[in-house]
């Protein structure tokens with residue numbers, strides 16, 4: 001209907017009154033400005049990491065934490081436990097052999113899947129991407145994880161199992 | 173009457189387009205490098221490697237400043253009226 005009247009500006013033209021050339025030019029300017037903004041945001045977030053590292057360093061675990069009684073975990077088995085700090089961190093406690101205990105963080109260092117001890121392999125497995133850790137030291141044996149599992153020191157007193165911060169973070 | 177700038181723009185209509193493309197490509201390069209830095213810093217922050225975080229932050233900041241500075245060279249919006 002409107003096309004028949006040559007005097008009237010068609011709707012689409014009044015909706016988009018800018019010529020194509022100008023439109024692309026402007027949107028590319030906007031895009032470039034957006035990239036500049038993005039660049040600033042990325043620099044800021046990089047700064048946030050530094051501030052976080054400087055102002056809120058992760059505190060080492062203090063004192064001994066009771067986990068369970070020795071007879072609750074038979075040789076070759078593991079249990080999960082948690083330690084309440086500023087964050088709840090899940091750990092696994094492994095009874096490797098008679099008088100051999102290990103405690104590792106349960107989160108895989110790759111993408112934080114839950115790892116578990118495989119008795120028949122005597123290794124720690126991350127089922128998500130087939131990552132394997134040494135059950136003795138927490139080192140990566142195979143697969144994508146980039147770092148060894150963080151380890152705690154296990155102390156046993158009067159038939160009870162406690163964990164505490166290891167002397168070195170990744171003591172072997 | 174047209175001035176020198178107007179004649180230039182008429183004679184080389186692709187020039188602003190080329191400049192714009194160059195600027196955008198450079199910006200994309202900067203932003204990609206910053207993403208790479210950020211990724212590395214996040215990974216290393218988990219290992220408490222402060223030195224790495226600091227270095228990438230400074231690098232990222234310099235790149236951001238370079239990006240802002242590049243924006244100064246964006247061609248002006250096209251003006252419809254060339255005539256005086």
Ligand code: FES
Pocket residue numbers: 108109110111112113126127128129130131143144145
């Ligand atoms: S999350 Fe453990 S291997 Fe990927």
